[in-house]
Amino acid sequence: MTCFNASLAAKREALVTRARIVQSIRAFFVGGGFLEVETPVLIPAPAPEVNIDAPRSGGGYLQTSPELAMKRLLAAGYGNVFQLCRCFRSEERGRRHLPEFAMLEWYRSNADYNALMTDARGLLNHVATELGLDESVEVFGRKIALAQPWEELTVEEAFERYAGMSAGEAIEKGVFDLLMVERVEPNLGLSSPCILRDYPAPLASLARLKPGNPKVGERFELYLNGLELANGYSELTDPDEQRARFTDEILARRAAGKEVYPMPERFLAELPAMPPAAGIALGLDRLVMIFTGACSIDEVVAFTPEEL
């Protein structure tokens, strides 16, 4: 009986590519004037969200995102920052999900979400060039061109085109997520990456509302062949508005019988010092899937939780 873990050894090519991708991400952001930062994984108060659960650890929680710490850095004058870190989300497991996963987040001071879309496009093309790919990648077997103009549409347009009802109606009927998964996402990013932007305000609780259109928040998601890669916002800077949104989420969690997180007081106290800003979270494991043609997230990580 052999001790040699053949299936682990077989991941070598993917893991070597993964390492190259990480180095190329660093080069992109450092070259773009961003500071790499590290913030604690174990935190006392996760940003409360009704659908995202942070695992408990010791006297606190494992972060679902470094967002609050990153914004505190912006509030202290740090300009443009990025971080590669571990994030945790309970009960999320599937072909594209791991309960512990790798995240890339970057934030720009004095910018809005449009700048992040430009960054995302630059990043994907930079990584493709570094890896020597011919400007297209394979995502779940479909070829997606990175260098051509990217697809862009609003959530309202996407629902009208694919869902059979308006986004507002879907939210009212409680079927927004179902329709996203069944009808909208499978149609996004089929030949080039797709930016889905301007989410209805109730679904953009951490985003600034669009000046001139308060029904919509400045939030966007990046999709390639239906695979959700990144989520970005023009950040909300009003602490009263932010506290109210956090309260809504906490109450929604309580109503759903979920654990109630403490209000992030330190973050709220420092938020007034934050300049107008934009921030984005990108799934690093999924980025590696895109650049290796992997059909499952299991193929691009050294160990899945089941393999430990």
Place this chain on the structure above:
Amino acid sequence: MYKASDLKKGLKIELDGEPHIIFGFEFSKPGKGQAIYKCRLRNMITGTQFDRSYRSGDSFKPAALEERDMQYLYNDGTFYTFMDVKTYDQINMTETQVGDAKDYLLDNLDVQILMWGEKPIGLTLPNFINVRVVKTEPAARGDTATNVTKPVTIQTGYTLQGPSFIEEGELIQVDTRTGEYVTRVKG
């Protein structure tokens, strides 16, 4: 009761009063949204297949299925009869229900019958059975280069490919999952 987060491939649940098995499963979670559990389901009685998506908060009744140890007795051309080894109760299954397992049913073979209440809906054979060869060409002498395998018929009437040295009357082991010859058996 199962929660939505318990759903996975292979799970058996009761829907509309009948047992269903999840044979395909996909977890989805559109950014910041609720988890959506997409299932491909098969009705274990009718065989009908369909897709259905569920949300967190949905709950499911486990299918009250029972595996019973039984023995194969005989078939009368229409029904295959099995006997519960503990209670001596007999149940019948049709040839359609038995399916490919009919090629491996030996007298008194120990099997497991999947019961939905009092209704048999599935049959699990042992992985390997020892069976007698009732018909095959005599073992080739010499010339083994061209006669590597030959058709071999076993006592159930099923024919498989076996090595050329097998003779009629011999006992062989067959893998019921693949229908293939495994080895010669002494006896």
